[in-house]
Amino acid sequence: MERSQLLTLVLEQIEEHLQQTQIGNDASQPLPKISEDTPLYGKDGLVDSLGLVSIVLSVEQAINDELDSEIVIADDRAMSQKSSPFGTPGRLVDYTMLLINERK
Amino acid sequence: MSENRPLALVTGSSRGIGKFICEKLIVDGYDVVGCSRNASELVNAHYQHIAADVSDQSSVLNLFKQIRKEHGSLSVIINNAGIASMNHCLLTTVDAFDRVLNVNLKGTFLVSREGAKLMRRHNFGRIVNLSTVAVPMSLEGESAYVASKSGVEALTKVLARELAEYGITVNALGPSPIETDLIKGVGADKIAKIVNRLALKRLGRVEDVYNVIEFFIRPASDYITGQVIYLGGI
Numbered sequence A: 001m002e003r004s005q006l007l008t009l010v011l012e013q014i015e016e017h018l019q020q021t022q023i024g025n026d027a028s029q030p031l032p033k034i035s036e037d038t039p040l041y042g043k044d045g046l047v048d049s050l051g052l053v054s055i056v057l058s059v060e061q062a063i064n065d066e067l068d069s070e071i072v073i074a075d076d077r078a079m080s081q082k083s084s085p086f087g088t089p090g091r092l093v094d095y096t097m098l099l100i101n102e103r104k
Numbered sequence B: 001m002s003e004n005r006p007l008a009l010v011t012g013s014s015r016g017i018g019k020f021i022c023e024k025l026i027v028d029g030y031d032v033v034g035c036s037r038n039a040s041e042l043v044n045a046h047y048q049h050i051a052a053d054v055s056d057q058s059s060v061l062n063l064f065k066q067i068r069k070e071h072g073s074l075s076v077i078i079n080n081a082g083i084a085s086m087n088h089c090l091l092t093t094v095d096a097f098d099r100v101l102n103v104n105l106k107g108t109f110l111v112s113r114e115g116a117k118l119m120r121r122h123n124f125g126r127i128v129n130l131s132t133v134a135v136p137m138s139l140e141g142e143s144a145y146v147a148s149k150s151g152v153e154a155l156t157k158v159l160a161r162e163l164a165e166y167g168i169t170v171n172a173l174g175p176s177p178i179e180t181d182l183i184k185g186v187g188a189d190k191i192a193k194i195v196n197r198l199a200l201k202r203l204g205r206v207e208d209v210y211n212v213i214e215f216f217i218r219p220a221s222d223y224i225t226g227q228v229i230y231l232g233g234i
C-alpha cells in the first residue's frame, strides 16, 4: 500500500466519523476541511479520546480487510511514544505505514 | 452456516460446559464459531470449529481474521475457555500461575478486545465471561485460579463501562462445581464441602449455566451490564 493511498483511507475514515457524530450536532454546518496536518487529537484536536479510539479502530479494520492482515495500531510502542502517533492524520499514516512495512 | 442467523463465538468449545453452550446456542437460532486448542467432537451445519489458543495474541488475531472474512459480524461472545490449578499457594509454581492467568484472564481480555472491535460495527454485542463461585468463597487451594477469575470479574465491570456506548453489554456468571474434566482431579470431600456452603446443596448443571447465559444475551437484556450472577446461592 502506498502512503498516498493510506492517507486517503485515513482521511475518509476521519470524515466518516465526523459525519456520524455531526460535530456540534448541527447538520447544516459544513464539516471542517481536514488535511494531513490538521490537529486530530490533543490540543485543539478534532476529536476526544473516544473519537480517536473509533477512528483508529476503523482505520485498523479497513487496512486489515484490504491487506488481509492482522495489524494492531494501538500497540505498546504507539502508546509509549513521546509525541503521540495519533496527533495528526499525517502522523497516524506514518505510524501505520511503519506497521504495514514491518510485516513484510 | 447461514446469512440470517446471528453469530456467536464460544471459546473452549471442545468439551465440557463450552460444548454444551454451543449446542444450545445452535438450537436457539445462532450460528456458532467455537475455538479451543484441540479439535471438537461437535459436528453440525451451524457449527464451525477454529483451532485457537486464547492466551496467544497472534492466535486470537488469526481467529478474528477468519471470523471477519467469513462472517463479517459477531453478536455474542462466551468467554468460557479456562483452566484450573488446584494447589496450596506454597506448592504453586510460577509456571502454573502464569498458565492459569494467561488462559483465564489474558485470554478473556484478548477475545473481548478483538470481538468488541467487530461488534461495534453494528452497535450491538453481548459478552459473557465465565467466573466461578470460588471467587466469593475465597476458596483455599486455588489461589491462581481464584485470582485469575477475580480479574475476569473486574475486567467484566470495566469493559461494561467502556463498551456501553457501542451497544455492547458485558456480564459474568460464576458456576458452582459441575462435573466436567476441569474438576476431575478434585476430591469428592472437597466438592461436597463447597456444595455445603451453597444455599442450594447440589452440583451445578450445564443447563443452569446456559439459563443465565440465555438471559444475558437476549436483546431485551440491553439494560443489564457489568453484573456477576453466581449459581447455587452464595
Ligand SMILES: NC(=O)c1ccc[n+]([C@@H]2O[C@H](COP(=O)([O-])OP(=O)(O)OC[C@H]3O[C@@H](n4cnc5c(N)ncnc54)[C@H](OP(=O)(O)O)[C@@H]3O)[C@@H](O)[C@H]2O)c1
Pocket: B011, B012, B013, B014, B015, B016, B017, B018, B035, B036, B037, B038, B039, B052, B053, B054, B055, B079, B080, B081, B082, B083, B103, B107, B130, B131, B132, B133, B174, B175, B176, B177, B178, B179, B180, B181, B182, B183
Ligand atoms: N466445571 C466446573 O465445576 C466449573 C465451575 C466454575 C467455573 N467453571 C468455568 O467454566 C469454564 C469451562 O469449564 P469446563 O468445566 O467446561 O472445563 P473443561 O471441561 O476442562 O473444558 C475447558 C475447555 O477450554 C478449552 N481451553 C483450555 N485452554 C484453552 C486455551 N488456551 N485456548 C483455547 N481453549 C482452551 C479446552 O479445550 P482444549 O484443551 O482443546 O484447548 C476445553 O474445551 C471455565 O472457564 C471454568 O473456569 C467451571
